[in-house]
Amino acid sequence: MAKVHIGLLQHACTGEPAANLKKTLALAERAAARGANIICTQELFQTPYFCQSEDYRNFALAETIPGPTTKALGRFAKKRGVVVVASLFEKRASGLYHNTAVVIDADGKLLGIYRKMHIPDDPLYYEKFYFTPGDTGYKAFKTRFGRIGVLVCWDQWYPEAARLTALAGAEILFYPTAIGWHPKEKKKLGALQHGAWETVQRSHGVANGCFVAVCNRIGHETPVGEPGIEFWGQSFVAGTFGEILGKAPASSEEILVVPVDLDQVDDTRTHWPFLRDRRIDTYADLTKRFRD
Numbered sequence: 001m002a003k004v005h006i007g008l009l010q011h012a013c014t015g016e017p018a019a020n021l022k023k024t025l026a027l028a029e030r031a032a033a034r035g036a037n038i039i040c041t042q043e044l045f046q047t048p049y050f051c052q053s054e055d056y057r058n059f060a061l062a063e064t065i066p067g068p069t070t071k072a073l074g075r076f077a078k079k080r081g082v083v084v085v086a087s088l089f090e091k092r093a094s095g096l097y098h099n100t101a102v103v104i105d106a107d108g109k110l111l112g113i114y115r116k117m118h119i120p121d122d123p124l125y126y127e128k129f130y131f132t133p134g135d136t137g138y139k140a141f142k143t144r145f146g147r148i149g150v151l152v153c154w155d156q157w158y159p160e161a162a163r164l165t166a167l168a169g170a171e172i173l174f175y176p177t178a179i180g181w182h183p184k185e186k187k188k189l190g191a192l193q194h195g196a197w198e199t200v201q202r203s204h205g206v207a208n209g210c211f212v213a214v215c216n217r218i219g220h221e222t223p224v225g226e227p228g229i230e231f232w233g234q235s236f237v238a239g240t241f242g243e244i245l246g247k248a249p250a251s252s253e254e255i256l257v258v259p260v261d262l263d264q265v266d267d268t269r270t271h272w273p274f275l276r277d278r279r280i281d282t283y284a285d286l287t288k289r290f291r292d
Helices: 017-033 056-061 068-080 153-157 159-167 183-208 263-271
Strands: 003-010 038-040 083-093 096-104 110-115 140-143 146-150 172-176 211-215 218-221 229-232 236-238 244-247 254-261
Touching (some): 003 017, 003 211, 017 038, 017 068, 038 172, 068 083, 068 096, 083 146, 083 172, 096 146, 146 159, 153 172, 153 183, 159 172, 159 183, 172 183, 183 229, 183 236, 236 254, 244 254, 254 263
Parallel strands (some): 003 038, 038 083, 146 172
Antiparallel strands (some): 003 254, 083 096, 096 110, 140 146, 211 236, 218 229, 236 244
């Protein structure tokens, strides 16, 4: 199926996981009604972004995969005949947790998972406290509506991750995301930070001749005693030349549904043959931490 519709669900989150799941399913229903074939949630869509603090109580938010949320999403996917990409807090075993994306095919079956590889540790983004780095490798999933790859938030800054996912066959790169401004930095750095975020991801589409779909959250989440994060929304879909095909606003809920023609992937890669001309014999140093 060459022509597909991507659906991105951008919204704010409450402190109640069950309510957030209910809201996401309601938004997904509306996206499907508008023709979306592949629907993607934002990062950790069932909860506020709890990584703003290091709190052992937050581990209770995690669940197994498969688990109750994947079952609910699977029922929805089967009923509406759509593919679902969803970001979850996974409890793999006692003391072992991941930031994990699931891919559910249009028949409701769990195709597989991707565990976030790059784990940040910055002010208000204390993810290393919660998440073990991923061990799934960079993957492409063959769904009813095309071959897709999934990376998660901090992964979006790394061209190596995008390249390896594209080399696995991905025609669309999905990035469930939770990113925003530190309020005190917004005036001075806000436009620069957002511009860099959007530019680097659009460049992945150019460099790999594929589509890029980024789903971010909105809202100003303020843990007790913290200034919080003002999430900048602006979920978007970019084409194979990095062009913006559709974009959500910065601060309001949005169901972004964008049509794409997957035949453009082959056409772009044929005319701009970056994959053909890669000098793989010269890239060994990429596996080094740093070249002294």
